[in-house]
Amino acid sequence: MNTLQDWLSRLEQLHPVEIELGLERVARVAKVLGVEKPAPRIISVAGTNGKGSCVATMEALLRAGGHSVGAYSSPHLLRFNERVRIDGLEANDAELMRAFEAVEAARGDIGLTYFEFTTLAALWLFRQAGVEYALLEVGLGGRLDAVNLVDADLAVITSVAVDHKAWLGSDREVIGREKAGILRPGSPCVCADPQPPQSVVGAAAKTGAAAYFLGRDFFLGAGDSSSTADGASRGNRFRFGELDIALPPVSLPPPSVAAAITALSVLGALPYGDIEDVLAGIRLAGRCQQLEWRGRSLLLDVGHNPAAAEYLARWLARHPVSGRTHALVAAMADKDLPGLFAPLRQRVDRWYPALLPGNSRAADCNGLLGGLREAGIDKAAIDGDCPTVIDGLERLLATAGTQDRLLVFGSFFTVAEVLQQIREDSHGES
Numbered sequence: 001m002n003t004l005q006d007w008l009s010r011l012e013q014l015h016p017v018e019i020e021l022g023l024e025r026v027a028r029v030a031k032v033l034g035v036e037k038p039a040p041r042i043i044s045v046a047g048t049n050g051k052g053s054c055v056a057t058m059e060a061l062l063r064a065g066g067h068s069v070g071a072y073s074s075p076h077l078l079r080f081n082e083r084v085r086i087d088g089l090e091a092n093d094a095e096l097m098r099a100f101e102a103v104e105a106a107r108g109d110i111g112l113t114y115f116e117f118t119t120l121a122a123l124w125l126f127r128q129a130g131v132e133y134a135l136l137e138v139g140l141g142g143r144l145d146a147v148n149l150v151d152a153d154l155a156v157i158t159s160v161a162v163d164h165k166a167w168l169g170s171d172r173e174v175i176g177r178e179k180a181g182i183l184r185p186g187s188p189c190v191c192a193d194p195q196p197p198q199s200v201v202g203a204a205a206k207t208g209a210a211a212y213f214l215g216r217d218f219f220l221g222a223g224d225s226s227s228t229a230d231g232a233s234r235g236n237r238f239r240f241g242e243l244d245i246a247l248p249p250v251s252l253p254p255p256s257v258a259a260a261i262t263a264l265s266v267l268g269a270l271p272y273g274d275i276e277d278v279l280a281g282i283r284l285a286g287r288c289q290q291l292e293w294r295g296r297s298l299l300l301d302v303g304h305n306p307a308a309a310e311y312l313a314r315w316l317a318r319h320p321v322s323g324r325t326h327a328l329v330a331a332m333a334d335k336d337l338p339g340l341f342a343p344l345r346q347r348v349d350r351w352y353p354a355l356l357p358g359n360s361r362a363a364d365c366n367g368l369l370g371g372l373r374e375a376g377i378d379k380a381a382i383d384g385d386c387p388t389v390i391d392g393l394e395r396l397l398a399t400a401g402t403q404d405r406l407l408v409f410g411s412f413f414t415v416a417e418v419l420q421q422i423r424e425d426s427h428g429e430s
Contacts, residue, residue, distance in 0.1 A: 143181020
């Protein structure tokens with residue numbers, strides 16, 4: 001393999017199915033590689049939404065405290081390298097290729113999925129780099145996800161909502177049981193879901209270790225009732241024990257930020273100094289990401305399930321614009337499309353369903369239009385042409401008013417298309 005893309009293309013074809021939950025195969029290879037404990041301190045993060053935000057917050061706070069940190073998250077937006085960060089820097093192509101070579105040599109005739117193979121590569125890189133902390137974002141569920149081959153010193157569950165029904169089940173109790181599979185006996189856990197399923201509460205109690213729940217052990221309350229110049233709320237107030245912090249109005253979900261602070265506090269790893277300044281500097285692409293491009297205001301969000309749409313709707317309510325809000329949306333066909341659209345019904349003035357023609361999982365025009373109708377959205381508010389995402393974006397840029405907001409959401413793939421277009425338009429600059 002001469003390039004990283006050569007490797008990635010091969011990994012996509014390596015296993016007969018894209019997802020095969022279970023730890024037996026990947027754990028055998030991990031033992032050969034010696035990556036069952038890739039760092040002295042391991043924090044695993046599961047949840048339906050908010051996992052990446054929690055990892056990014058912990059990463060920033062640990063680095064501010066002078067700690068060496070490896071962070072693993074998925075999926076990526078523009079480059080696979082985004083998935084593996086060491087001390088704030090993405091792993092380069094050469095490092096990733098060395099890691100893939102190590103996994104290939106260790107696996108023998110054991111079949112691995114794309115995610116299993118790349119997870120092992122990330123763990124190998126963290127061990128090679130000698131990081132103090134490894135922050136591991138679970139890919140799907142928890143109990144049978146490849147990340148769960150590692151015993152976490154502390155586990156975080158950010159939220160529990162219905163998504164990936166075919167793999168995880170169709171109700172929160174069942175899904176919560178899967179996510180609670182990352183908990184370990186004797187190791188503390190943090191849960192940021194304000195109404196956790198009993199399956200999570202029960203699993204936490206069985207660990208025999210301390211469990212910290214939002215609203216019971218750590219708290220988020222309304223911050224300063226005044227507003228910033230753009231009309232946005234000044235943020236939330238976080239409390240945990242003697243900690244009392246005014247969270248800045250970052251775009252990340254406050255419960256995930258609160259869980260990150262709580263987790264590091266429990267481990268005695270919060271940095272000294274102004275935590276608020278660290279939090280204010282955190283940016284995560286595709287999470288209520290605001291951009292000014294070609295004289296227009298864009299808001300990009302990877303939200304792809306009803307719970308994420310509800311959060312997005314609240315965010316839009318707190319950040320009004322003087323013009324109209326136009327939503328360009330492309331989503332996967334296996335998602336709850338009416339549930340994805342309905343929470344935004346009162347926050348979007350006009351809808352532009354769009355297509356991702358290179359993606360076999362993407363919803364077609366009929367699926368998107370049907371989902372909008374089932375969500376109770378007026379036909380007059382829907383543009384039914386269904387162009388590609390990029391063609392739809394170009395149309396909106398040409399027709400929307402300068403005071404309007406262009407919202408792009410529905411999946412990581414949708415946001416990635418737009419970010420790539422912006423990057424190309426900027427002559428390759430990020």
